[in-house]
Amino acid sequence: MLSGQDLHWRAEGRDLLNGVSLTVRPGELHAVLGVNGAGKSTLLKLLAGDLRPSRGEVAMNGRPLRSWPSRHRARLRAVLPQGESLRFAFTVREVVALGRYSALTGKPEQEASLITAAMADADILPLAERSYLQLSGGERQRAQLARVLAQLALLPDQAASQRYLLLDEPTAALDLAHQHACMTLLRRRLGENLGVLAVLHDLNLASTYADTISLLHQGRLLAQGSPAAVLTPELLGQAYGDSLRFELLGNRQRPHFEISAARPD
Amino acid sequence: MLGAVFVQALLAGPLPLNFSDLISIAGLSSQPSPDYATTVLLEIRLPRAYSALLIGAALAVSGAAMQGLFRNPLADPGLIGVSAGAALAATLWLAFRPVLLPMLVTAWMLPLIAFGGGALAALLALRLGQREGQTSVASLLLAGLSINAIALAGIGLLQQLTDDATLRDITRWMLGSLGKAGWTEIAAATPLLLLPVLFLPRVGAALDALLLGEAEAGHLGVNVEALKRQVLLLAVLAVGASVALAGMIGFVGLLAPHLVRLMIGPGHRLLLPASALLGALLLLLADTLARTVAAPIELPVGALTALLGGPFFLWLLSRLGGRVGLL
Numbered sequence: 001m002l003s004g005q006d007l008h009w010r011a012e013g014r015d016l017l018n019g020v021s022l023t024v025r026p027g028e029l030h031a032v033l034g035v036n037g038a039g040k041s042t043l044l045k046l047l048a049g050d051l052r053p054s055r056g057e058v059a060m061n062g063r064p065l066r067s068w069p070s071r072h073r074a075r076l077r078a079v080l081p082q083g084e085s086l087r088f089a090f091t092v093r094e095v096v097a098l099g100r101y102s103a104l105t106g107k108p109e110q111e112a113s114l115i116t117a118a119m120a121d122a123d124i125l126p127l128a129e130r131s132y133l134q135l136s137g138g139e140r141q142r143a144q145l146a147r148v149l150a151q152l153a154l155l156p157d158q159a160a161s162q163r164y165l166l167l168d169e170p171t172a173a174l175d176l177a178h179q180h181a182c183m184t185l186l187r188r189r190l191g192e193n194l195g196v197l198a199v200l201h202d203l204n205l206a207s208t209y210a211d212t213i214s215l216l217h218q219g220r221l222l223a224q225g226s227p228a229a230v231l232t233p234e235l236l237g238q239a240y241g242d243s244l245r246f247e248l249l250g251n252r253q254r255p256h257f258e259i260s261a262a263r264p265d
Numbered sequence: 266m267l268g269a270v271f272v273q274a275l276l277a278g279p280l281p282l283n284f285s286d287l288i289s290i291a292g293l294s295s296q297p298s299p300d301y302a303t304t305v306l307l308e309i310r311l312p313r314a315y316s317a318l319l320i321g322a323a324l325a326v327s328g329a330a331m332q333g334l335f336r337n338p339l340a341d342p343g344l345i346g347v348s349a350g351a352a353l354a355a356t357l358w359l360a361f362r363p364v365l366l367p368m369l370v371t372a373w374m375l376p377l378i379a380f381g382g383g384a385l386a387a388l389l390a391l392r393l394g395q396r397e398g399q400t401s402v403a404s405l406l407l408a409g410l411s412i413n414a415i416a417l418a419g420i421g422l423l424q425q426l427t428d429d430a431t432l433r434d435i436t437r438w439m440l441g442s443l444g445k446a447g448w449t450e451i452a453a454a455t456p457l458l459l460l461p462v463l464f465l466p467r468v469g470a471a472l473d474a475l476l477l478g479e480a481e482a483g484h485l486g487v488n489v490e491a492l493k494r495q496v497l498l499l500a501v502l503a504v505g506a507s508v509a510l511a512g513m514i515g516f517v518g519l520l521a522p523h524l525v526r527l528m529i530g531p532g533h534r535l536l537l538p539a540s541a542l543l544g545a546l547l548l549l550l551a552d553t554l555a556r557t558v559a560a561p562i563e564l565p566v567g568a569l570t571a572l573l574g575g576p577f578f579l580w581l582l583s584r585l586g587g588r589v590g591l592l
Contacts, residue, residue: 050480074486085478087336088531094473101474102486151485 001025001061002077002164002195007046008055009039009219016042018219019056024195026162029186031206032199033230034216035240040199041082043216044168047197048079061162074102076161078148082168082199084140086132092119092143093128099150106155114153121185122146123178137173145170145182152194160193167198171205183209207231207254215239231255270546274314274553275306313443316451317549320443320507321517323458325544327500328518329525329537330465333472334496335405341519342504345394345405346386346412348515351508352439353416354382359434360427376454380505386412387501441512441567443552450510457506461499462541468492469533476531514567517544520574547574 002024009017017039024030024047032040045051047058049065058065060076068076078099086095096115105111119125124142127135132143145167152163165186171179179202186196187209200206206213206227213230215222217239223230233246236257240246247258272284328341342348358378390412394405420439424432446454471492474482479489507514521544525536551569558564 048484050483070483070488071486074484077484079481079484081478081480081484084481085336086476088476090476090531094532095477098474098477098485101470 001162002047002058002197004043004047004053004056004058006056007043007053007058009042009046009051010054016219017046017053020214020216020219020221021056022047022197022214022221022224024164024166024197026164026193026195027190028211029190029196029198029209030212030214031210032197032214032216033201033203033206033239034222038216038239039219040216041168042219044079044166044197044199048077048166049073050079060164071102074151075104075163076152077164077166078151080144080148080165080167080170082172084144089131089133091129092124092132092135092146095132095143096124096146096150099147101151103151103153104155104158110155114155115150118146118150118153119143121149123181138175138178141170141173142178142182149189154192162193162195164195164197165189167196169199169201171200171202179205203231203236203259204256207256227254228252231257233257270549270553271314271318274317274549275310308447312446312448312451313552314549316446316454316510317443317552318545319455319458319462320511320514321521321544321546321548322462322541323503323544324507324514324518325521325547326465326537326541327461327503328544329522329533329540330461330468330472330496331500331518332522333475333533333536334493336476336478337406338523342500343513343515343518344413345390345409346416347383347390347501347504348508348513349413349416350386350389351379351383351505352513353419354385355379355509356420356423356435356439357382360423360431375450376457376506376509379509380457380502383501383505383508384498386416387497391497439512441514441565442555442563443511443548443566444556444563446510454506454510457502458510461503465496465499466534466537466541468496469535469537472496472533472537511566514548514570516567516570516574517548520570521547524574524577 004020004022007017007020007022008015020039020043022030022032022043032043034040042051046053046056047065049058052066060068060073065073090098093115096119097111099118100111100115106114116125116128119128122142122145124139124146127139127143132140135143148165148167152165154160167186170186171182174182183205186198190196198210200210210227212225213227214224215230215235222239223235232255233248236244236246243262245260245262247260249256249258324342331342331345332338355375355378358375362374390405390408393408420435424435427435471482471487474485474487475489475492477485482492483489504518522536522540525539525543529535529539547570548566551573552566554573555564555566555569
């Protein structure tokens, strides 16, 4: 598993993350929710190893994250950051193929079919030969998703070790159908000994697809557990402030909400 | 094509040689050729053509790698102060070198000192360009600009202070010419120029990953800091050694990679070796023209690389620029 224990992150004299513990288990989809600035992206960067926690420790498969050789680490965990900055005219296929940088490489035809399969999964295959720079925001996000899928894809004879996918707002630029396609795809992959951590903004999407939810508020963990345990009007009220009204729409296991602006009384 | 230009470069010049001279000098024909032809070919044209190939390749491949490293089309070795730093160090050496050193030591010292100066300038630019462990390209280029200005001012001062003979040495050398290096100097600089040409193409896949961003490349398993050190070291080697051999030759490192990118796209696995080839071709062509067009006057080769590459580059840019999204 990929676990962060008592993670702290201080920057410019401010505590952006304050004692958060979190575990991503293979076979589990873990969603992180919270308002802007609650510490979601910071948490993801700590778990990805981009930032070194000012206190606390991140371990992957029982070994400190920092002690993994970089190529070996890249075979076990992939990261989809928020936003992208590619400014060179690669085709979509070339972008997806970049995901195989550290992978154990198979025969050329195996590699080509892995890359094609990743593009098909992310529904970007029809645009495979297009220049990445000509894509819309949502299409770019799907191309990047295909890239991280390709990074963790297994060769036909390769054992499925415990692997992790960390996604920062993977659905932010996607249309409704692709949001659900993306989440369904991630759930389908859980069976390959894969653990997924996704920063999300849509409560109902998280409730529908996540096994565990961590709700962050001002750099602290407000609640952690099943959707039913975390998504209560009380906790949501604390996390999102009193400008919103959360009305429960039934389904106790996976609660859904109608969300509206609170009327000033 | 490279071969044809190479042969043309050997044949063209104030003393015309023809193809049969070439064959007989190479020992492939029983017919003897005149001694002066042998001398001209082996002592003047061959070293010159050879160093044009090597310097062109080394400058172009380092330019391509540095543009990829900083994800910036302007990150030319010349622009972050490496060339000027190398030139300043070499000028200092020319002005103050001990007079009685054996020839061989002198030949080895100049490239080494130019390399040292270039490395110092690169380190300084890098140090100034870093914020919290991340390299900021804007600060890096501004730092390079200042280092260039300071180094050029230093060279100007030195030129005023030295005697006439040294001044001639320095001026000749600053203009950028492939005509001053003999076989000894070339032999000394060859390994320094070959290293980047041979090793930079090997980091092509890592540079591709880096185009996604530094954090993303790290996620893909690229050791970004090690890659930066490797590329910069090799680029400084290339620039230092080429400045030592031929003075300042601009534009090859900037133009060749861009021309290649416009033709075959941004993937570094092809871009790096193709840039080396095109750089070699461009510089050889430019040098051949530089010494024949206005013979017996020799034009500065740097001006010719710009004259040759510039308009072609503009033409390609106007045709394909929209699709590249690079600048």
